[in-house]
Amino acid sequence: MAxxxxxxxxxxxxxxxxxxxxxxxxxxxxxxxxxxxxFGIMLGGWTHASExxxxxxxxxxxxxxxxxxxxxxxxxxxAEDDDLTARGHREFLETILPGDxxxxxxxxxxxxxxxxxxxxxxxxxxxxx
Numbered sequence: 013m014a015x016x017x018x019x020x021x022x023x024x025x026x027x028x029x030x031x032x033x034x035x036x037x038x039x040x041x042x043x044x045x046x047x048x049x050x051f052g053i054m055l056g057g058w059t060h061a062s063e064x065x066x067x068x069x070x071x072x073x074x075x076x077x078x079x080x081x082x083x084x085x086x087x088x089x090x091a092e093d094d095d096l097t098a099r100g101h102r103e104f105l106e107t108i109l110p111g112d113x114x115x116x117x118x119x120x121x122x123x124x125x126x127x128x129x130x131x132x133x134x135x136x137x138x139x140x141x
Contacts, residue, residue, distance in 0.1 A: 043081045044113040048072045051115070054080070055101065055125040057088070064088050064096060066104065070113075071124075084108050098133030 023031070052071035057064060066088040070081050088096060088104060102117070109115050117138055125131045 040112050046074050047113055049119055050121050052122040053120050098130045101134055102137050
C-alpha cells in the first residue's frame with residue numbers, strides 16, 4: 013500500500029542502513045566544519061521503557077548568527093559500567109566530541125542541562141567555574 017504513494021525504487025535491507033550512515037557522516041562533517049573553537053553544550057535526557065536517552069546539542073555562532081546543532085541522541089547506558097552521573101556524561105562527551113566532530117570538551121564554554129546536580133558536578137569535572 014505505501015508503495016503506491018512513492019515513485020522510489022525498493023531498497024534492500026543492506027542499502028538502507030548504508031545510506032543512512034552516509035547521511036549521518038555527511039551531517040557530522042558539515043557540523044564539524046563550522047563548529048568553532050569555542051562553543052556551548054546543551055544536554056537533555058528522558059527515560060522511556062526503562063531506557064535513558066541523552067541528547068547533546070552544540071551552541072555556536074556562524075557569521076554572527078546563533079546555531080544549535082544536534083550532535084547526539086542515544087541511550088546513555090550502553091555498557092555495564094555506564095551510569096547517569098556527571099562523570100558518565102563527561103566520559104560520553106569526551107568520546108563523541110573528538111571522535112565525531114574533532115573538538116575537545118575543554119573547548120566548551122558553558123553547559124545547559126535539565127539536572128542541577130549533574131550540571132554543577134559536570135562543570136566542576138570539566139574545569140568550569
